[in-house]
Amino acid sequence: MAKSIPASGYATIVASFVFALMLSSLHLPPLLDHFRPDWVGLTLIYWCMALPQRVGVGTAWVLGLVLDAAQGTLLGQHALALSVVAFLTLRLHQRIRVFPLWQQALTVALFLLVDQLLVTWINGISGYAPRDFWYLAPVAGGTLAWPFAFVLLRDLRRRFNVS
Amino acid sequence: MAQLKSGENDKALFAPETAASLKLIACALVSIVLMTIDHRQSHLEVLRNALATTLYPLQHAAQLPVEAFGWVADSLESRSALQDENTRLREKQLFINAQLQKLTALEAENRRLRALLESTINVSAERVLIAEILAVDLDPYRHQILINRGTQHGAKIGQPLIDERGIVGQVNHANLLTSSAILITDPSHAIPVQLNRNGIRTLAVGTGKYNELELPNIPNNGDVKVGDLVITSGLGGRFPRGYPVARVTRVEFDPGRPFAKVIAEPTAHLDRIREVLLILDDIPDPARQEPPLAAPPPASAAPAAPVAPAAKPPARTTNGTTRPAETRR
Secondary structure, three states: OOOOOOHHHHHHHHHHHHHHHHHHHEOOOHHHHHHOOOHHHHHHHHHHHHOOOOOOHHHHHHHHHHHHHHHOOOOOHHHHHHHHHHHHHHHHHHHHHHOOHHHHHHHHHHHHHHHHHHHHHHHHHOOOOOOOHHHHHHHHHHHHHHHHHHHHHHHHHHHOOOO | OHHHHHHHHHHHHHHHHHHHHHHHHHHHHHHHHHHHHHHHOOOOHHHHHHHHHHHHHHHHHHOHHHHHHHHHHHHHOOHHHHHHHHHHHHHHHHHHHHHHHHHHHHHHHHHHHHHHHOOOOOOOOOOEEEEEEOOEOOOOOOOEEEEOOOHHHOOOOOOEEEOOOOEEEEEEEEOOOOEEEEEOOOOOOEEEEEEOOOOOEEEEEEOOOOOOEEEOOOEOOOOOOOOOEEEEOOOOOOOOOOOEEEEEEEEEOOOOOOEOEEEEEEOOOOOOOOEEEEEOOOOOOHHHHOOOOOOOOOOOOOOOOOOOOOOHHHHOOOOOOOOOOOOOO
16 A cells, blocks of 8 residues: 555556547547447546556546547536546445456446446436437447456556556 | 554555545536536636647547548559549639639629618628548537637637538637537537528527438428528528528428428538638628518529518518527537
C-alpha cells in the first residue's frame, strides 16, 4: 500500500485512456458503429479492478466529462454513467479479479449494461429516445471485446510495471 | 505495535469504500447539475470549448487511419481514371459557370425589380467558408458532425451549413479549432421552410433518420404533392431564404387528423457529405424582412411556377410557422 508510485504508472494509465478515447471516436462503417464497445468504459473497469487505490470514481468522472466533450453529448452524461461503473467495479474488484475470463466478461457485461442504460435514459430525458433495441448492441460488443482488452491491458500493466 | 498496524490495515481496507460512496454521490450530483445547465443554458460553452480544444489532437489522430486509407486509394487510382475525372469536372465547371452568368444577370434584374416594388428583401450573396468534416464518430443518437473550422476561422454558434445540394445543418458548439454542427435531421432540430411551388410555409422537423424530415402543420386540404421542393423560408433569422432543404416523398391525408402527414427527404446527402460550406454573414434580418401579410413570392421560385394566390400564404401564417429556427433544446 505504502509503496512509492512509479512515475511511469501515470503515463501508462493516461496513455491507455487516450487510446480508448481515440478508439471511441474512430470512424467506422455504420454496422460496426452499432456494436462499438465503450472502450473508455472497458479500460476504466480494468484499471479500477487492477489498481483500485489509484483509479476510482473521481478518475471516472473526469474521464466521462472528456468523453462527453468528445462525443457531443450533454456534459455530465457519461461522467455520471462511468462514475457508477467505477463504483460498482471498486465494490466487486476483489471478486472479479479471481474470476475466470468468461465469468469476468459476464460481470463486465452487467456493468456495461448499467452504463448504457444510464446514458440511454439521460438521452431519453433530453429528447433522444431510442427507437429500437439497437442501443443494447454496444453491450454485446463490449462483452466480446473484454477478454482482448483485459489481456492487452494486463500485459501493458506488467510490461510497464504499473502498480 | 503489531496490533496497531493491523488496525491501520483494517482502516485502509474499509475506508476506501465509504469514500467511494461519498465520491459517487458527489459526482452524481455535480453531473446532474452540469447536465441541467448544459441542457437549458449555454453557460458551459467555455468548459466545452476548453475540453474540445484539448481533444483536437486526439480527434485528429483518430481520423488519420481514414485519411491514410483515402490517400492510398487516391494514389492507386489509375492515370486514366484521374484524367476522366478531370475532364468531367472541367465540363461541370464550365456548365456551372455558364449558369452562374445567368444568375448574375437574374440577381441584378431581381434587385432592380425589388427596388421598383420598394421591397427590402436582401438578395445579396452570402460569404461562405469551406469546412471539411472530420472523420470522427460522435454520439450515434445525435445527428452531429465535427468540422475543421472553429472560432479562430470565424465560425459562430447558429451559422448555417450548406453543401452543393442544400441545407445541411447549423453550428451548435463553436470551439477554437473545430465546431460541431447539428444536422437538420436531428430529432431536436427544426427549420422554417416553405414549398417552392406555392409558398406554403411550415417547419421541417428532424426525425432522427438521415433520409426523413417531417413537415407538420400542413392542413388536410393543403396543396402538397410528392416531389415538391422544400426551401428555406428565411423566417427565424438563422437560415438565409431560398436554399433547397428537402423534397417531399410521402403525403398522407388522414381525415381523422387535423393535419396531413408529410415526409420529405433532405436534398443534401447527410450521411455521405465530406465538405460543407459555412455561411458566414448576411443572414437576413427577420424584422425587416417580411411584413406578415404582403407575402412576396419565394425569391428563387422557378419562373414557370405560378405564384401563390395572395390569400393563401397569409391564411397559413397562424400555423406556428413563425417559430424560430433555433434548435429546441
